[in-house]
Amino acid sequence: MNIITNEKIWLSSPHMGGTEQHYINEAFDSNWIAPLGPNVQGFEKAIEDFVSNDIHAACLSSGTGAIHLALKLLGVGSGDEVLCQSFTFSASANPITYLGAKPIFIDSELDTWNICPILLEEAIIEKVNSGKRPKAIIAVHLYGMPYMANEIMNISKKYGIPVIEDSAEALGSSYGGVKCGSLGDIGILSFNGNKIITTSGGGALLTKDAKTKEKAIFLATQARDEAAHYQHSEIGYNYRMSNVLAGIGRGQMEVLEDRVASRRANFAYYKKHLLHLEAIDFLDEVEGSFSNRWLSCILTPSFKVRERIRIALSEENIESRPLWKPMHLQPVFKKAASFTNGVSQSLFERGLCLPSGSNLSTDDLERVCEIIINELK
Secondary structure (H helix, E strand, C coil), rough: CCCCCCEECCCCCCCCCCCCHHHHHHHCCCCCCCCCCHHHHHHHHHHHHHHHCEEEEEHCCCCCCCCHHHHHHHHCCCCCEEEEECCCCHHHCCCCCCCCCCEEEEEEEEEEEEEEHHHHHHHHHHHHHCCCCCEEEEECCCCHHCCHHHHHHHHHHHHHHEEEEECCCCCCCEEEEEECCCCCCEEEEEEECCCCCCCCEEEEEECHHHHHHHHHHHEEEECCCCCCCCCCCCCCCCCCCCHHHHHHHHHHCHHHHHHHHHHHHHHHHHHHHCCCCCCCCCCCCCCEEEECCEEEECCCHHHHHHHHHHHHHHHHEEEECCCCCCHCHHHHCCCCCEEECCHHHHHHHHHHECCCCCCCCHHHHHHHHHHHHHCCC
């Protein structure tokens, strides 16, 4: 193929399915513009049906807000400590600080790039022995790859510390046949513009307990008590999803499985056409895991090689991105405690996310691969 276009290729752009406008029009026609309404209820029902496993979903304004509410529902407060996967986006960790709590960052293992069970247990033992039991664990399915859920939940039960399952990137992924979002004590989803499905901005809190959902919705709607006037006995938040955005979500849920298939096909294409290169490696699924392959990622031998590829793509108007910079290396968290093994730092320095949108064409994928191959010749 000869590259004859310089049209922008995005990392992960929104991809509408066609029926979103129908639900949005319903909201406008019925004047259900406020946060609440049939689209919110319909979107929650669609999520519950898809994830199954007796899940109750509360649609919120963001995945970050969902993590914040999850921490609050688990009783996290000022001075408490929360164990958090270090290799993740900052939204996994920031809500810990909203409540005046302190994050303790846990490094990754190499099989899934997610929270390391060995380091997690080491951290818990050290904290318990010091008389300070952590209040929660935040584990993340990074780039849609399920973390080692059996090991993490066994540790959770052993020490009585609940797990917040950050599935912001993992809608459509599963572990042992169970959909991500229903593996922990409380799950969260994100519908940000770059996610596998989007509501422009939005998220959801998932729980197996109907009363927990009710409490989450109460807190998300300013914690208004039942009274004719506005009365509040608790501090609440403005975190509920609007009926208009939920309409987009309803349409997106109708094409979710197609979006997962497309993203997995992107990964398969990259692997087929790049794996022969000595400088490129991929993360495979472990036994029992199914990844939605939200983003297709490659590993290179070094920071220098990663940057050569990233810059070469950028010069051809193609967006790529280094893997997440670990939280324990972020300036804002420089004083936070951490338990590290060097895995996430190495992944950050050597890894690159390639264009992964479900609306990529074969020509787009071929263009990306040709540039990488030419750069590494």
